[in-house]
Amino acid sequence: MKIKKASIRQSMIIASLIFGMLFGAGNLIFPVHLGQLAGSNWLIASSGFLVSGVLLPLMALLAISITRSNGIYDLALPNGRYYALIFLILVHATLGPLFATPRTATVPYEIGIAPYLSKSANTWGLLIYSAIFFSLVYIFSNYEGKITTLIGKVLNPLFLLLLFLIFLLAFIHPLGSGNTAAITASYARHAFSNGFLQGYNTMDGLAALAFGITIITAIKELGIKKTRQVSIETAKSGFLGIAGVAIIYLALIWLGATSLHQFKLAANGGITLAQISHHYLGTAGDAILATLATITCMTSAMGLVIAFSQDFHRRFPKISYRTFLRINCGLSFLFANLGLDQIIAWSTPILMFLYPLAITLIILGLLSPIFKHDRLVYQITTALTLIPAFFDMLNALPANLHDSQLLQTLLGFAQQYFPFFSLGFGWLTFGIAGLILGLICHVLKVRKRLGLLSE
Template sequence: MNNLSKKDLVLVSLMLFSLFFGAGNLIFPPFLGQSAGSSTWITILGFFITSVGFPILGVVAVAKSSGLHKLAGRVHPVFATVFTILIYLSIGPGLGIPRAGSLPFEMAVRPFLPERFISHELALFIYTFLFFSVAYWLSLTPSKLVDRMGKILTPALLVLISTIFVASLFNPIGSYSKATGNYVDSPFISGFLDGYMTMDTIAALNFGIVISLVIKSKGIKEENDVVKNSVKAGMIAGGLLIVIYSMLAHLGACSGSTFEKTENGAQTLANVMLHLFGNGGAVLLAILFTLACLTTCVGLITSCSQYFVTLNSKISYKTFVRVLSLSSMTLANMGLTKILKVSVPVLDAIYPVAIVLILLAMFDKLFKENQLVYRASIAFTSFVSIIYALSNTALNIPFLTKLVSWLPFYDKGLGWILPATFGIFLGLVLKSFKEKVYKLKLAKQRI
C-alpha cells in the first residue's frame, strides 16, 4: 500500500488542520484585518508564509528526517537534545498547552460572566478542570484521534466559522478602514511577523511525527510513501487554513469602520459575533474558542507525551499524558496575561531557528546533511535571535544589542535573515575547502 485512501487522506488532513488551528489562529487574523484595513490582503500574504507555509514545510521536514531529534542532530547531538527539549517544553507544558487552556476562558467566557455570580479564580479553575479532563481523555488513545478530530471536532469548527462568514454576507458589518500602525508602511513584513504568534512553525516540529505515526498506522510503511502522503495532507490542511484565515481577516477588516479599535482579536471577534447574532453570539464564541483550543491542546499533549517516552521508556505514555494535563491545568490557572508575557521573547528566540532548520531540511539535497552548513547557519541565526529576544526583556544586554542592531530589518524582527544566509554560504565554502583538502591527501597517498 503506497497511498492513503481518499477517505483517510481527508481525515488525516482535517486532523492536521485541527492540530494547527488553535486560539492564536482564531484571534490573530481578525485583529490583523482590523489593523491593516485597506492593506489587509497584502498583510495576509506575509501572514500566510509564517502561519501556513513554514508549518506545512515543518511537517514534511520532520517526516523526511524521521523526527525532530534526528533533524536537529545534523547540527550537533547536544544541540539536538537541548533544542528538541526546549521546543517541546515551550510549545507544550511550559507555554503552549496552558495558553490553550486559559485563552478560551479569558477571551470568550470571563467577559460575559457576572462577578457577583462566581469569582474569577473559581470560574477559571472549574473551566480549566473540565477542559483538561476532556483533553486528557482524548489524548489517552492517539490512535483514535483521526476519527474523533477528523470526523467530529474539525467539521464542527469549520461549520461554525463558515456560518459566521456567511452570516456576515447577509448582514454586512461595515467596510474596510484605513491601515493603522506598522501596517501603514510595512504591511507585508507586519503580517510575516504576526504569523509568529500562531506558534505553528514550532508546533509543526512536534506534529510532524504525530502525522507520520498516524499515516503508518493506516498501512503506509515505506518512508518515501509516508513523506509523500504527509505532503498531500499538508497541502489540503494548508489550503483550508488559507481559506479560514481569509474569512477571519475579512471579518476583522469589515469591523474596522463599525467598531472602535480593540486590543486583541478576541475582542474583535466578540464585536462581530454580537453584531451578527446578538447575545447568542457570546455562546457561539465560547464554543468556537473552546473547540479551537481543545483540538490543538490534544495534539500538543499527544506529541509531547510521545516524545518524552523516547527519553524515558520506564515511564508510560499514559503517565506522561496525566502529568502534562495536570501541570498544564495548574499553569493555566496563573492567568493568560502572565503566560503571554513570557511567550513573546521565547518565540522571538526560537522561531527563526526553527524556520532556518526547516529550510535546511527541505533543501538538504544541496547540503547532504553536512554539519558545517547546519552548524554555521544555526549558530549565526541563534546568536541574533536570542539577542533580539533579550532586548525586549529586563535581561537586555545593551552592548550586544548595539552590536547587531545595524543588521538589515533588525528593527522589524528579521535581523536573523542576513546572518542565516551568511552562515549557509560560509558552511558551503568550508565544505568545499574540506573536500578539496581530502582529495589532495588522497592524491598524495597514491603518489
C-alpha cells in the same frame, strides 16, 4: 515493481489529519487581531502571515520526510546531541505547559465566558474553567475511547460550520469596508514583515515539527514506503490540509479589519471574535461558539499533551508517560491562570528566539540532500543564527524588562550592527551567511577528500 500511490480519498484523509492537528487556539485569535492591527493593509499583512503560518509548517513536514527524521530531536541531531535535546525541550515546553497548551483553555474562556463576568469575577471564573478543562484533557488523553471519534468526526466539523455561518453573514452584511479601516502605526510601513512575525504566534511551524512524524507514519501506513513517494504525498496532502487553514486565516483577517468600523482595537483577537459572533448571532451564537471553541481547543490540547508526554517519555524512559501527562496538565492549568494577554506577552520573546532556529533547521533539512547531510553546514548555519536570535528575544521582552539600562545597551549594539534588526529579522543575514559559509566549507572538504584519494 509498481510504486504505490495514495488515492484521492486517502490524500483527503491525510489532509484532514494535518488540518486537525494544526488548527487550534492561536489559529482563531491571531488572524482576527492581525486584521485589526493592519486595517486597510490587511491583504499585505496576511501575505506575510501566510508565509510563516502556512508555508513554513508545510516546509517543516517536507523536511522531516526528506531527512527521514522521527521528530524534532532527529532533525536537530546534526547540530549535536546536547543541542538536539535542548531544542526538543524548548519546543515542547513552548507548545506544552508554558504557552500553547495553557492558551487552549484561555482562548475559549476569553471568547465565551469572560465578556459576561466582571474583572474580579473573571479571576475565579478562569480558575474554575481551566481546572475543569485540564481535568477533562487529562482523562481523555488517558482513556480516549469513543470520545475522540465523537469530537473529531462530529463536533469539530460543527465548529467549522459555525465559523462558516459567521463568515457568510459577514460577507452578506459586512461590518464595514476592509479597504477603509484604520491602520496602526507599525503596519503603515511594514505590514508584510509584521504579518510574518504575527504568524509565529500560531506556533504552527513548531507544531509541524512536533506532529510531523505522526503524519509521515500515517502516510507510510497507507503502503507508501519509498522516501520520494512519501515526500510527494506529504506535499500533496499537506498542501490540501494547510490550504484549508489558509482560507480560514484570510477570512478571519478580513473580519478583523472590517470589525474596526463597529468595535475598538481589542487587546487580543478572542475579544474581537466574541464581539463579531454576538453581532451576527446574538446570545445563542455566543453559547454555541463558546461550547464548540472549548471542544476544538480541547482536542488541540489533547494532541499537544500527548505529543509532549510521548516525546519526553521516549527521551527519559525512567519517568512514565502518565507522570509527564500529569506534569503537563498541572503546569498548563497554572500558567493558564495568568490570563491570555500575559501568556501572549511572555510567549513572544521565546518565539522570536525559537522560530529563527526552526526556520534555518527546516531549510537545512530541505537542502540536506545537496550537501549530503554534512553536519558542518548545520553547525555553522545554526551557530551564526543563534547570536541575532538571542538579541531578537531580548528585544521582544515585556516593557518592564525591556527598558533596563543593560538591555538598552545590548539592543543599541544590535541595532547598529545587525541588518533588519528593527524589523525583527536580525537573524536573516546571519543565517544566510552561515548557510553560504557552511556550503563553501562542505565543497572544500569534499575537494580535499577527492584530492587525497586521487593521490
